[in-house]
Amino acid sequence: MSNRQAFETLVVPHLDAAYNLARWLLRSDQAAEDAVQDASLRAFRYIESLRGADARPWLLGIVRNTCFTALERTRSGPQHVEFDETEFEAALGEAERSEADPATRLDRQRTRVQIDAAIRALSPPLREVIVLRELEELEYAQIAKIIAVPIGTVMSRLSRARERLRTILSQMKLGE
Numbered sequence: 001m002s003n004r005q006a007f008e009t010l011v012v013p014h015l016d017a018a019y020n021l022a023r024w025l026l027r028s029d030q031a032a033e034d035a036v037q038d039a040s041l042r043a044f045r046y047i048e049s050l051r052g053a054d055a056r057p058w059l060l061g062i063v064r065n066t067c068f069t070a071l072e073r074t075r076s077g078p079q080h081v082e083f084d085e086t087e088f089e090a091a092l093g094e095a096e097r098s099e100a101d102p103a104t105r106l107d108r109q110r111t112r113v114q115i116d117a118a119i120r121a122l123s124p125p126l127r128e129v130i131v132l133r134e135l136e137e138l139e140y141a142q143i144a145k146i147i148a149v150p151i152g153t154v155m156s157r158l159s160r161a162r163e164r165l166r167t168i169l170s171q172m173k174l175g176e
Helices: 001-026 029-045 057-076 085-098 103-121 123-137 138-146 151-174
Strands: none
Touching: 001 029, 001 057, 029 057, 057 123, 057 138, 085 138, 103 123, 103 151, 123 138, 123 151, 138 151
């Protein structure tokens, strides 16, 4: 199998997951697109180094490294972002205006906005484990491989991230 065929068969199916991770880490659609493009070029260039047929963790590791390099290069802000109530209210207002009636749709959109804001408020190390575990549904061992830490560290970061999300979401509920 040629490098191009290997890339198309093994890597291309995971580009949506790569973009999702990059978007959460970089908090920008454009920056995520750039990071995935850079990571894809690296993946194509080094496709021979892929061992086994599971390219997803390998690609996400490249995307993660690309994102953290971009964050370091641009110093795009603090490691921890405070909850921005004004931005939240604006997003909520937008959701209310854009949804056709039923109250359940509004509640669902409100919940989505709250969860999105809460995840964005996490520091990058906590945000990445939540995204990889809960959104991308990767196993602890795969996450450990991607972020190059022991499984125990993945588990403790995931625990801290979940607790922080609970705290943020409960504060949002109090402020309603």
